[in-house]
Amino acid sequence: MQYLFHPLASETTLELRGDEHRYLFKVRRHREGEEIALRNLKDNLIYLYTISSLDKKQALLTLNSSKVLEVKAKKSLHIAWCIIDPKSIEKILPTLNEIGVEKISFIYCKRSQKSFKLDFRRLEKILLNSSQQCGRSQLMKLDMIDSLEEFLKAYPQTVMLNFSENILTKQSSIDTIIIGCEGGFTDEEIELFEPQKIMGLDTSLILKSESAVCAVGAKLLL
Numbered sequence: 001m002q003y004l005f006h007p008l009a010s011e012t013t014l015e016l017r018g019d020e021h022r023y024l025f026k027v028r029r030h031r032e033g034e035e036i037a038l039r040n041l042k043d044n045l046i047y048l049y050t051i052s053s054l055d056k057k058q059a060l061l062t063l064n065s066s067k068v069l070e071v072k073a074k075k076s077l078h079i080a081w082c083i084i085d086p087k088s089i090e091k092i093l094p095t096l097n098e099i100g101v102e103k104i105s106f107i108y109c110k111r112s113q114k115s116f117k118l119d120f121r122r123l124e125k126i127l128l129n130s131s132q133q134c135g136r137s138q139l140m141k142l143d144m145i146d147s148l149e150e151f152l153k154a155y156p157q158t159v160m161l162n163f164s165e166n167i168l169t170k171q172s173s174i175d176t177i178i179i180g181c182e183g184g185f186t187d188e189e190i191e192l193f194e195p196q197k198i199m200g201l202d203t204s205l206i207l208k209s210e211s212a213v214c215a216v217g218a219k220l221l222l
Contacts, residue, residue, distance in 0.1 A: 001028065001132050002132060002133065002135035003036075003038055003039045003046060003132055004020065004036060004037070004132060005040070005041060005128050005131070005132055006020070006038050006039075006040065007040055009039055009040040010040060010063075010066065011063070012062070013052075013060060013061065013062055013063070014038070014049065015059070015060055015061075016058060016059045016060075016061065017057065021057070021059055024036065025059065030051060031054070032051050032053060033050065033051060034050070035049065035050050035051075037049075038061075041131070041137070041138060041139055044069065044070040044137050044138070045067065046069040046137075047063060047065075048064045048065050048067075049061035049062060049063055049064060050062050069137065071135045071136055072102075072136065072137060073100025073102070073221045074100075075175075075220065075221055076102045077101050077102055077103075077175060077176075077177070077217065077220055077221055078101075078102060078104075078105065078155070078175060078176040078177075079096070079101055079104050079176075079177060079178075079179060079213060079216070079217070080104075080105045080106075080107055080148075080155070080176065080177070080179070081105070081106055081107070081209075081213060082106075082107050082109035082112050082178070082180045082181035082185075082209070083108055083109070083112040083113075083116050083181060084112070084181045084182060084209045084210065086116055086117065086118055086119070089118070089123075089210075090123070090126060091210070092210045092213065093126050093127065094126060094127075094129075095214055096140070096214065096217050097127055097131060097140050098134045099214070099218055099221050099222060100221045100222075101217050101221070102140065103140060103143075104141075105142075105144070105151060106142070106143070106145070107144075107145045107146075107147065107151055109148055109180060109181055109186075110185070110186045110188070111181050111182070111183040111184070112181045120142060120144075123142060124139070124142070127140050127142075148178070148192065149192065151178070155176045157175070158177065158178055159174050159178070159197050160177070160178050160185065160197060160198045160199070161178065161179045161199060161201070161212060162180070162185060162190065162199075162200060164198045164200035165200070166195075166196065166198065166200065167199065167200060168199045168200065168201055168202075168216065168219060169219070170219055170220065172199065172220065174199075174220060177199075177220075179209060179213050180209060182209055201215060
């Protein structure tokens with residue numbers, strides 16, 4: 001764990017109880033007198049606290065110092081992702097967070113199952129846990145867009161990932177890309193994009209949606 005998230009990190013003293021206390025002192029085995037790092041994820045500061053006192057139910061932390069420590073990808077990448085099974089999204093989300101994807105916009109595309117509903121509170125909790133492990137200093141942004149047409153009005157520069165001889169590479173100048181759900185895009189959705197804005201991966205294999213989103217993130221950011 002690179003740091004502990006606490007919304008009040010920056011306060012002179014903090015009291016930890018409940019899950020935070022159990023995790024630090026029963027799982028991580030920290031002891032009185034040790035120094036631990038906290039973030040509030042509202043700024044790019046990391047706060048170093050000393051464990052001033054500790055018992056079985058609570059711990060008192062005292063602020064020692066703080067410093068700017070921004071941890072993020074070198075490039076910005078916004079992924080529009082046609083909604084798939086939420087369980088699959090939850091499994092892949094920590095990987096995308098570690099890769100450094102800045103934002104994901106979920107879209108009900110033509111072949112998305114409308115019965116799939118996302119629990120954004122659960123997704124945020126997954127991102128918090130992942131960020132504490134990988135050190136990321138700002139949470140990935142998440143939002144929901146009703147349709148591809150609406151998304152393109154807001155982000156007209158979007159590139160589509162689809163079968164194409166126009167191959168996506170690390171050097172590709174892309175900041176927003178859309179990835180389809182199982183079954184891919186319909187002809188009507190493909191027609192919304194100019195040919196030069198449709199790019200493919202250099203493989204003859206057919207990837208699942210979650211494999212494709214990881215491949216694109218790694219290709220463009222790492």
